[in-house]
Structure formats: C-alpha cells, structure tokens
Amino acid sequence: MDKLQNIPSVRFNVPDGQSFRKSVQRLRWFKSTFEEQVQAVSIRTGIDYDTNAQILTSCFLQWVRAIEKIKPSNPEDRLAFVGFAAGKMLKELIVNDPLVLNKTPKVMDLDFPEYFWPQGYVYVSYCLNVRQFILQQDFHTQEQNSDSIDEIRTWWSFKENTVEVSDYAISYLDLFAGEEPNWNSPGQFNRKRKLEQFLEGHDSLTAELELPKKSDRH
Template identity: 30%
Template sequence: MFDLSRSVHNLPRTNKPLRVAVRQLHWFKAAFHAHAALCGGSIGCDFAIDDVKLAGAFVRWLDNVDRQKPKEKAERRAFFQFVPSLVLRELVVDMPIKAAHAPARVDPKSAAAFWPEGYVATTFCLTVYAATMDQEFHMDVHVSQMVDDLRSWWSFRENADQDMDYAAGFFQMLLGQQPNWWMPSNFCARTRSVDDVDNTNAPPPN
C-alpha cells in the first residue's frame, strides 16, 4: 500500500509555503527526484529522469493553472484540490521518468509493477497535494484504495493513451471526487452542477 505519510516527510525542506515552492522549478525538480528515489527503493526499481521533459511538464502546468485560476476567494480551496490533477495530466502527456528494469520488491501483479512510471508520477502528485492541503487548510487527505488496485490502473493507462485528460479525472477519483468526464481538466466544467450536463459523472468506456 502506498505510504502517503512517509512520502510527505520525504519532500525537500523549504522556508517558503509549499504553494509557493511548488511553483519554482528547482524545488519541483528536487521533489520529483526525491520521490522517485523513495519509490524506487521501496519497489526495487531504478529510474532515469529526463529533466527536460520534467521542466516542460512543469511549465505547461503553470500556464494551465494561471489560465484557470478563479477570481472568487470562495473557490480557493476547491482550486487547490483541483490543481494537482493538472500536474498529473502534464506528466502523463510526456512522461519524464523511465524504469530501468521491472520492480523487484513488489508483486508482479501490483499497480506499481504494472506501470512503475505512472505510479511514481501519480503518487508524487498525491504527496505534494497532501502536504499542501495540510499546510494551507489543516486538512487530512484520504486516498482511495484504488491507488493500489491493478484494474483501476489498467483503465487509467488505456484511457490516458487515448485522451490525456483522463489522467486528471483519475487523480480526482483517487481523492474520492466525481470527475466531469467530458472535461476533467477544466476547473469551471468540473465545478458545475450535475444537472447542468447530462451524464457528467459517467466514466468513459474502457
């Protein structure tokens, strides 16, 4: 089972609020490397990280956040809850991490063994999200058990290959949210009432 608490404590220290630090490439890069090393040690896998791809994902994510940031203060927490799903989307678009070999310390039928790169990217987003929500809102984050469910990861990888926006929806499901599967990476669309769009919460076919 993914150990969220251990991963949070493994993040690089910073004197700045995490909401600020995560928007700076040097901290984002250091945090991703640290998380990949922690995961690699846990599952018995070496990873190579392409820092050019990582920086590209970071820049695209910041641009997306700035374009979607709501003006209303009442939506601040909801936006904080939404933003990490955009990080995962950009990481999956051009995956910056590659496993050197199959993980040796986990069940071959586990989620981590099935897609180690996707598992590291997803748990990285969960880790930074949990640390930020605790700091900003004193809020504990509960991750769905589907984070270790192989069937969910099969669906995630298959659907993300066809539509990268699915990554955002998958992340939202991990937090117990109901994505708008028509536009899971659009904050305004996600926050609309279910009555506004027919079948908004119906997942796409596998």
C-alpha cells in the first residue's frame, strides 16, 4: 500500500500563478482546504465534525504571525522551513482545538489513530498533506510518510507529550513525515540541521539549489 495513502489525501487547488506556500498564508485558502480535509477524514471514518470558525481563524492568525517573525530571508532556507512551518500549524491546531465531534459511529476501535484521537488525526492529516503539497508544487520533491503514522503507541505518546509541551507537535510531524525529529529544541528552526536532513536522499535538490554536496561540505 502506498504510504502516502495512509492518511486521507486532499487535492488542493491553487490560483494560477501563485505558489502554494503563499496561498496557504491566506485565511481564505486555509479555511477552505482545512474543511476539505475534515470532509475527507469524515468520509473515511464516519465521524462528523463541527468546526468553530473563530477558533480556526485564531489558529491561523497565531500561526501566520509566528512564522512571519521567524521565516528565513534567504531563499535557500525556504525548503528547510516548510516542514517547520507545517509543524507550527499542527501545534496551533492542537493547542486551540477548533474541531468538535458532532456524530461518531457506534463502534470506534481505539487501536486506530483516527478513532483514538479523531481531532488530532484531522490536524495531522491536514498538516502532512499541506507539507507534502508545498514540497511537490513549489520544490518538486516528495516525502514518504513513516510507518509511525499508523502505530497507536506513537499516537499515545504524541497526544500525551503535546499536552505537556505543545512544541513537540513540530517534532512529531517530522516523525510522521519520515524526517528525524528534533526533540531538544523543537520550537527553534535550525536551518542547517533541517537542510542537511532534507538533502540526505534528495541529491537532485542539492544540484538545483547549487549547494555543495554533503561530501564537500566539511
């Protein structure tokens, strides 16, 4: 089974001539794409959600203000920043929790992440899909989600740890995306570390960004 299909995927539309990472910084796109993700999860799981529009808007506003302060000015850092920004969004969604369960199926097997934490599952699905789409559309690269996205034990620790330290949402999203997470200072964007992680296994990008290859860097 294609790992990318582990979470319900969504086909995002982007206005002509606009990069996806720019579109996702607009409330209108954020709201509509988030609702599409909710629908996709709803269809798969049989769970109906209600979205509190104002809490969702608040999530967005806090996220956009946070990344505006820290987004790198160097274009070479944009690629590395994508995953971090997606993790920041996951953090805001978990902390603010705009979704409420409206209707649930009679039987919910709690050994499945989507039933163990229905809201968290939507948030993770959305952030992974957005992360993936930006990488594909704007940077012409792709990630493979890791198996941990299906492991219920990982979700137990994910939920418990993000309640205590919300910045761990950033680390867990990296984990789910198949990247090595930063557990020490998850709230800090470490450009060099992120870029190196990313470029391992993405050698074509090394050439595209005209960066020295790993063997030449030290």
